[in-house]
Amino acid sequence: xxxxxxxxxxxxxxxxxxxxxxxxxxxxxxxxxxxxxxxxxxxxxxxxxxxxxxxxxxxxxxxxxxxxxxxxxxxxxxxxxxxxxxxxxxxxxxxxxxxxxxxxxxxxxxxxxxxxxxxxxxxxxxxxxxxxxxxxxxxxxxxxxxxxxxxxxxxxxxxxxxxxxxxxxxxxxxxxxxxxxxxxxxxxxxxxxxxxxxxxxxxxxxxxxxxxxxxxxxxxxxxxxxxxxxxxxxxxxxxxxxxxxxxxxxxxxxxxxxxxxxxxxxxxxxxxxxxxxxxxxxxxxxxxxxxxxxxxxxxxxxxxxxxxxxxxxxxxxxxxxxxxxxxxxxxxxxxxxxxxxxxxxxxxxxxxxxxxxxxxxxxxxxxxxxxxxxxxxxxxxxxxxxx
Amino acid sequence: xxxxxxxxxxxxxxxxxxxxxxxxxxxxxxxxxxxxxxxxxxxxxxxxxxxxxxxxxxxxxxxxxxxxxxxxxxxxxxxxxxxxxxxxxxxxxxxxxxxxxxxxxxxxxxxxxxxxxxxxxxxxxxxxxxxxxxxxxxxxxxxxxxxxxxxxxxxxxxxxxxxxxxxxxxxxxxxxxxxxxxxxxxxxxxxxxxxxxxxxxxxxxxxxxxxxxxxxxxxxxxxxxxxxxxxxxxxxxxxx
Numbered sequence: 004x005x006x007x008x009x010x011x012x013x014x015x016x017x018x019x020x021x022x023x024x025x026x027x028x029x030x031x032x033x034x035x036x037x038x039x040x041x042x043x044x045x046x047x048x049x050x051x052x053x054x055x056x057x058x059x060x061x062x063x064x065x066x067x068x069x070x071x072x073x074x075x076x077x078x079x080x081x082x083x084x085x086x087x088x089x090x091x092x093x094x095x096x097x098x099x100x101x102x103x104x105x106x107x108x109x110x111x112x113x114x115x116x117x118x119x120x121x122x123x124x125x126x127x128x129x130x131x132x133x134x135x136x137x138x139x140x141x142x143x144x145x146x147x148x149x150x151x152x153x154x155x156x157x158x159x160x161x162x163x164x165x166x167x168x169x170x171x172x173x174x175x176x177x178x179x180x181x182x183x184x185x186x187x188x189x190x191x192x193x194x195x196x197x198x199x200x201x202x203x204x205x206x207x208x209x210x211x212x213x214x215x216x217x218x219x220x221x222x223x224x225x226x227x228x229x230x231x232x233x234x235x236x237x238x239x240x241x242x243x244x245x246x247x248x249x250x251x252x253x254x255x256x257x258x259x260x261x262x263x264x265x266x267x268x269x270x271x272x273x274x275x276x277x278x279x280x281x282x283x284x285x286x287x288x289x290x291x292x293x294x295x296x297x298x299x300x301x302x303x304x305x306x307x308x309x310x311x312x313x314x315x316x317x318x319x320x321x322x323x324x325x326x327x328x329x330x331x332x333x334x335x336x337x338x339x340x341x342x343x344x345x346x347x348x349x350x351x352x353x354x355x356x357x358x359x360x361x362x363x364x365x366x367x368x369x370x371x372x373x374x375x376x377x378x379x380x381x382x383x384x385x386x387x388x389x390x
Numbered sequence: 391x392x393x394x395x396x397x398x399x400x401x402x403x404x405x406x407x408x409x410x411x412x413x414x415x416x417x418x419x420x421x422x423x424x425x426x427x428x429x430x431x432x433x434x435x436x437x438x439x440x441x442x443x444x445x446x447x448x449x450x451x452x453x454x455x456x457x458x459x460x461x462x463x464x465x466x467x468x469x470x471x472x473x474x475x476x477x478x479x480x481x482x483x484x485x486x487x488x489x490x491x492x493x494x495x496x497x498x499x500x501x502x503x504x505x506x507x508x509x510x511x512x513x514x515x516x517x518x519x520x521x522x523x524x525x526x527x528x529x530x531x532x533x534x535x536x537x538x539x540x541x542x543x544x545x546x547x548x549x550x551x552x553x554x555x556x557x558x559x560x561x562x563x564x565x566x567x568x569x570x571x572x573x574x575x576x577x578x579x580x581x582x583x584x585x586x587x588x589x590x591x592x593x594x595x596x597x598x599x600x601x602x603x604x605x606x607x608x609x610x611x612x613x614x615x616x617x618x619x620x621x622x623x624x625x626x627x628x629x630x
Contacts, residue, residue, distance in 0.1 A: 007506055014494035296490040299451050300504050300551075301479025303472060382451040386486070 008306065012313035015286070016321075023318070026282050030322020030365070031329060033275035034358050038330040039337060040268035041354045047254055047261050049347035053182040054246035056220030058118060061213040061230055062249075064240040070209035071239055078233050079213055084226040087216040089114035092192055096159030096168060098149070104343060105145055107159065107188040109195040112140070118216050121179040128153065128174030136194045138173035142185035146175045148342060157188075164198060186346030215243065272361045279369040283315050287373035294377045295385025304378035311377055315370035316363070323362030327355060397460075398559060398591040399425040399448055404457035406443055406614075417443050418614045421457070427558070430585045430592045432605035439611040441595045442563055448593060449561040450478045462558060479507045483552030483590075487564035489544040491536040491551075497523060498532040501550045508555065522550035526580055542573025549580055553590070560584060562594040566601050578604045 017023050045052075061079060063069035073090070080088050094107040112133045116122060124132070124140060132140045141151060151157065151172050159168045170190050178185045192210065200207035217226045227243040234241045244252075254261065287294075294307045330350055338348030406418040418440045425431055433441040446452035447459055450466045459467050462481065469477060484490075491500045501519035510518065523532050526546040536544050545565060552560050562581065566574035578601055584590045594605060602608050608620040 004506060011492070011494060018494055292488075292490060293492055296484075296486070296492075297503075298475065299449070299478065299484050301475050301507050303475050383446050386451075386490070 004306075008309050008313055009317075012310055013317055015290070015310065016314045016317045018286075022282065022285075026279065026318060027322040027325065029275055029278050030319060030362070031325040033271050034323045034326025034362055035329050035333055036271045037268050037361055038327065038350065038354055038358045039333055040264050040271070041357055042330075042334050042337075042348065042350055043264055043345070044261055044268075045351045045354060046345035046348045047257070047264075048251075049182055049345070050184065051247050051250035051254060053121070053180065053184065053347070054250050055121075056223065056245065056247070057217055058246040059215040059217060059223060059227055059230070059243050060246050060249040061215055061241045061243040062211065064231075064242040067211065069239065070206070070211055071213060071241065073208045073210060075234065075239075075241070076213060079215055079230055082226060082229045082233065084217050084219075084222045084229065085215055086218055087114060087118060089118050089214045089216075090192060090210040090212065091115065091214060092195060092211040093163070094159070094161070094190075094195070095163045096161050098157065098159055102343075103149070105148075105186055105188055106184075107190070109192040110189050111192050112189070115189065115214070116140075118214050121183045122176040123179050124174045124176040132173035132189075135171060135173050136191045136197075137169065137171055139170035139188060139190040140174045140176055141172055141189075142187050142346075143175055143177045144185040144342060144346060145188060146172070148186075151175075164195065166198075181349055182347055184346045186342070212249075213241075214246075220245075272365065276365045276368055279315070279319065279365050280372070282318070283311065283369045283373045286314065287311055287377050291377070291380065291385045291388040295380065295382045295388070298382045299386070308374040308378045311374040312367070312370045316366040319362045319366035319369075323358060326362075327358050330354075330358070396427050397424045398427040398429065398462065399593070400458075400460040401448070402458040402460070404444075404447060404454045404459060406440070406447060406452070407455045416614055418447075418454075421616060423609070423616065423619075425591060425593065427591055428585070428589045429607065430581070430605045431594070432602040432608045433593065433595045433611060434597070434599075434602055434608055435611035435617075438613075440614040441611050444611065445561050445563055445593060445595045448559075449482050449484065450474050479504060480555065481557050481559055483555065483557040483560040485545070485548050485552050485560065485562035485565045487567040489536070489541075489548045489568075491544055491547055493536050496533050496535055497528060497539065497547045497550075500536070500547055501554050504551060504555045518554055519550070522554040523547070525553070526550045540573070541569050542576055545569060545573070545577050546580065549577070549584070553584060553588070558591055560590050560592045562592065564596055565594060566596070566598055574598070574601065 061071065063071055076088055076090065079085060089111050092109040094109055096107050097103070098105070116124070116129060132138045139157060146152070153172050153175065155172045157170045157172060159170065161168055176185070196207055215226070215230065217223060223245050230243040231241050294310070297307060298304065334348065334350050338345065341348060401421050401423055404418060404421040405416070407414045407416045409415070421444060433444060435441045443452065447454050448461065454467050457467070458465050464477065466474060466477060492503065495503070498516065498519050501522050502515045505515040505518055520529070520532060523529060526549050528543060528546055528550065531539060531543060536547070539547065565581065566577050569577060581592055581594070582604055585592050594601070596602050603622060606622055608622065609616060610618045
């Protein structure tokens with residue numbers, strides 16, 4: 004019986020070809036748009052999602068713009084539960100022109116790469132980067148974007164640290180995971196510090212953040228508290244948090260944009276739900292006499308309900324399937340166009356589930372009222388619909 | 391109250407009224423008669439006389455306001471919706487004025503439809519449906535969709551659908567109302583055959599006097615009441 008209902012529902016769904024084609028196109032576009040917008044939201048959180056639970060970030064408790072003295076490093080290293088430390092400083096340089104933005108960090112190469120095993124780099128290139136104080140390590144996507152190769156000289160115009168800086172590409176790293184940002188630029192903190200000491204001696208030997216490796220993610224709160232307690236009541240108190248919390252604090256600055264995108268994505272689903280509900284209502288009304296005939300022949304009201312529900316589910320499955328399939332090339336295209344803004348832009352499995360879930364909700368909601376009405380209509384009233 | 395075994399349908403003081411605009415509208419009043427097994431009865435009357443309502447009550451697709459409707463000894467007025475649906479599936483074949491075929495199903499699939507409610511497997515259903523279509527002379531049109539068939543052919547598919555479950559009772563509501571004279575004649579011939587060769591009890595609502603002539607008896611309704619009974623001497627009851 005179920006097979007028969009499926010076959011009849013499929014035939015009913017495709018009965019009016021133009022209407023079916025337009026409905027399917029609408030569903031596909033809606034699910035595609037929903038997927039794209041959800042992917043933008045996911046990309047917004049990519050930094051937080053890629054964060055390791057075994058890394059903490061220590062920064063000035065007052066503000067990120069205030070540096071921490073390098074002397075803190077050894078104290079942090081001695082805290083129980085800490086397995087290693089490194090440090091990083093935001094550089095904020097411009098490559099040729101401001102629109103070529105990409106994140107640049109002055110880091111301690113050896114310790115930084117130890118704490119970030121997801122940045123995978125050839126051994127020889129790693130050694131060359133560590134050896135050359137003027138060397139830099141760049142992400143694969145960044146290198147592709149500007150056509151950089153190992154050995155190229157990259158000029159950056161400093162904004163926080165004025166002047167023209169030259170770096171030699173010593174290595175290109177690849178992300179171990181799909182969520183790893185391959186759009187970053189790393190160079191020697193020592194190179195930067197040397198420059199600062201020469202011009203602003205009092206601002207030297209300091210860094211923006213300390214990256215703290217810990218034994219277990221479950222100890223994060225405890226170790227954070229231990230680190231911060233080391234510097235309580237000092238001139239530069241620290242605020243230590245998980246890397247994820249640190250990244251989320253940046254996302255929080257733009258959370259109203261994220262909220263707006265999420266709202267728009269759900270509005271798209273609401274609109275297609277209204278369109279689909281109208282389609283199903285029209286279809287059910289046109290077939291009132293057919294459903295009444297089925298009931299007269301002895302089929303119970305649930306059979307009529309299933310026919311309408313299955314038709315709605317089939318239409319939504321076809322439309323959503325098309326939309327989901329189109330999402331892959333669309334995300335690739337959009338991701339390429341927004342590479343600068345979203346270094347990690349790919350469809351998460353969660354997005355695919357959300358798309359499928361949204362399609363199912365649309366199918367069920369759209370069919371609910373027409374199915375209920377068709378199940379309840381009296382046979383004699385239904386047969387009169389064509390008389 | 392019970393009906394004798396030869397009586398296919400017994401109507402006992404059946405009444406039907408609707409409430410419209412807060413007022414009760416009496417459609418049928420105190421209908422009381424029997425239909426013998428194997429009979430071919432025509433119900434005639436002007437529009438609004440209640441003949442289609444009476445047919446719907448006998449077929450179990452509507453319920454009376456009062457009285458009893460005994461079909462094969464079962465008072466169908468007391469059955470709930472689910473039991474009534476089961477009863478219709480096993481006991482009644484329907485023929486409608488506008489055929490009421492499923493446009494997305496082929497002729498064979500349309501005839502197979504009532505058999506979905508039986509325990510027959512797919513192969514058996516197909517065999518039964520094909521046999522029914524052969525009986526109505528549409529062996530070569532089984533795979534055609536309704537919109538590929540003429541009105542007369544569609545009504546023959548509907549007749550095949552009505553007889554495929556081998557019901558005792560066939561109800562036909564204006565079966566020739568949408569057909570030209572030639573096709574109407576063919577459909578009436580078919581109904582004749584169902585009655586005389588297969589012994590089906592047929593109740594037919596019609597406006598057409600020529601169609602009614604094929605019946606053994608014609609009951610006239612006037613404003614919801616039985617007004618007269620004509621016995622057709624040219625038609626021979628199958629049970630005679």
